[in-house]
Amino acid sequence: MTTVPTEEAAEPAAGWAPTWALGRAVLLTGVLLIAAVLLGRVDLVVLAAPFALGTAYALRRRPTAAPQLEILADEAHLVEGGAMAGTVSVGNPDTVAYDVAVVRARVSPWLRVERVGFGGAGVDVRRSGADRPFVTSIPTGRAVDLELSGTALRWGRHPIGPAGARVAAADGLLVSRAVITEPVRMRVYPKTEQFEAVEAMPRAAGLVGAHHSRRPGEGGELAGVRVFGPGDRLRRIDWRVSLRARQLHVAATLSDRDAEVVVLLDVLAEAGRSGGVKGAASVLDTTVRAAAAIAEHYLHRGDRVAMLEYGPAARRLRPATGRRQYLTVLEWLLDVRAEGSPHEPYDQVFGPQVLSADALVVVLTPLLDERSAQMLARLARGGRFVVAVDTLPTDLAPPGERGWAPVAFRLWRLDRDTMIAQLREHGVPVVRWAGAGSLDQVLRDVARLATAPRVGAR
Structure with missing residues (x-):
């Protein structure tokens, strides 16, 4: 888990809505109290008291901030066929703990997700797929990461997301609105096939490359032996041929050129x-x-x-x-x-x-x-x-x-x-x-x- 700053401005409480559980608790408490008054039965008041007290206790601290959602993609040099990793981070900037957080994220079909889990405890999803809800709880001022791992199948910019999260607090009596974040595209580079071309280039320009051109010049490829001429370097003199021919000869080379x-x-x-x-x-x-x-x-x-x-x-x-x-x-x-x-x-x-x-x-x-x-x-x-x-x-x-x-x-x-x-x-x-x-x-x-x-x- 990673710490989430709590100094950020909280969203208004209007982002939270009552659940069916809160409605049932209020309805049952009201029905029991009305029946106790109309029928004059004290036992119905005693029966309604736990529902009223439990609801009031759960709502004593109402959440005000919506959850924070962020998608993080691995920025490493990922090549198709390599291992991919992504994270959907759900943060709690509120002072009230989230009892239940439901997270769901879409992933490109070219990113085959194999394991999904919170905090490293992943489950194998090769058959069921990663596009399903995952549930966890989030303490106050903390964040929980939903980690996605698998294999990149094809080159391109493949999206992780959009992702959505919805949380429940106050013992499940309040639920936040759905928070949705934009997708993040993961760059998957093409896998380069082994390629080698050893033949000379048709033409070359500068004298800085590694191709053995057809033109004579300074290089490492021997082209033959010729008579010493103006401009030839002394270190190119072939002394064996020169002594035998009684005339200075130099080793001619082909220039190494770029293209x-x-x-x-x-x-x-x-x-x-x-x-x-x-x-x-x-x-x-x-x-x-x-x-x-x-x-x-x-x-x-x-x-x-x-x-x-x-x-x-x-x-x-x-x-x-x-x-x-x-x-x-x-x-x-x-x-x-x-x-x-x-x-x-x-x-x-x-x-x-x-x-x-x-x-x-x-x-x-x-x-x-x-x-x-x-x-x-x-x-x-x-x-x-x-x-x-x-x-x-x-x-x-x-x-x-x-x-x-x-x-x-x-x-x-x-x-x-x-x-x-x-x-x-x-x-x-x-x-x-x-x-x-x-x-x-x-x-x-x-x-x-x-x-x-x-x-x-x-």
């Missing part, structure tokens, strides 16, 4: 049913988890990572590096929502002031909308280095088993395969997300195209 990676999330459509961290993954599940994994990998290597949404909102996260950017990316991903719109999405985010010419654009898309394919084709025609990652679930089932539904589903599949083939003909590689190594072969091909000589028209 800008833009992760573009297609949020025009959602498909599949989400089953949480251990269940089936929908399009948004795969998109968010893949984006978090890609951002974590490239930020760890010192690259600049930016986030974009292809949808009506066109949200954007500016490119940056470091751990702070990674935490910002996770916060940004919590607000990803599928937003369908009949209008053309906002395409000005793909301008040169947003997408640099040397950036690697990783597009996470289910390719459910023709506008997504057109966007990929425009990026490729604009000279961008584009990689399309297919996020559509492989086990996507047809909408029905009767009538023309299976046939229409197969026709839609064939049309989508044709769209993917056309994208590949336009130079847009399309690869299905499969965790580690998903982009290695594609990055190898993109890097080869970037270093190939281009023929310009005279």
Whole structure:
């Protein structure tokens, strides 16, 4: 228990109402006294005396302040699949003890509550559920915490609450009005799948990253041995080759460069049913988890990572590096929502002031909308280095088993395969997300195209 300050202003007594018990006690006492007067029987007065005295004794100190209710959520870095903890605190700021306090709270279905209890004495609620009343008593000037513990099943901002409490005092003769507090949203970050891309980036900008570029320069990757020239460092001299050739030679290396990676999330459509961290993954599940994994990998290597949404909102996260950017990316991903719109999405985010010419654009898309394919084709025609990652679930089932539904589903599949083939003909590689190594072969091909000589028209 935690102490609640009693100096706060108490609410008026109008927040309290008589219970049926008080009404029955007053009614019975009145009936007995009236009957004693009309019938002239003293024994009825003696019979009514305990009810009258008991009611008066219970009401000698009437409560004036309503209970205080607060929801506290664990602010730790919670990842889906991890243990969640929340608390519903009910306080008594009055000078009269609460005989009974009934507390009830709603919890998001993506926060699976397994144990609920007051003061650490929890009960297993996996079968009965957490959305049920829990009862306790609260002494004067104290607070009692209803502790919720369980597992976070899916990424997002999930509410704990609203919560409500109602208390009874004066031996159950008075009951407070219902006190309801607003929900508190618990942040659950996506679980990043193990991702590794060892291939060189198509192009790189600064000399501060960890990618072995195709260009010579200061780095740790040996590119060969060449004749000493102006500007070469003396520590690069290869003395064995120099003595054998009787001419100074230096070890040539490839420069380690950073790159800008833009992760573009297609949020025009959602498909599949989400089953949480251990269940089936929908399009948004795969998109968010893949984006978090890609951002974590490239930020760890010192690259600049930016986030974009292809949808009506066109949200954007500016490119940056470091751990702070990674935490910002996770916060940004919590607000990803599928937003369908009949209008053309906002395409000005793909301008040169947003997408640099040397950036690697990783597009996470289910390719459910023709506008997504057109966007990929425009990026490729604009000279961008584009990689399309297919996020559509492989086990996507047809909408029905009767009538023309299976046939229409197969026709839609064939049309989508044709769209993917056309994208590949336009130079847009399309690869299905499969965790580690998903982009290695594609990055190898993109890097080869970037270093190939281009023929310009005279």
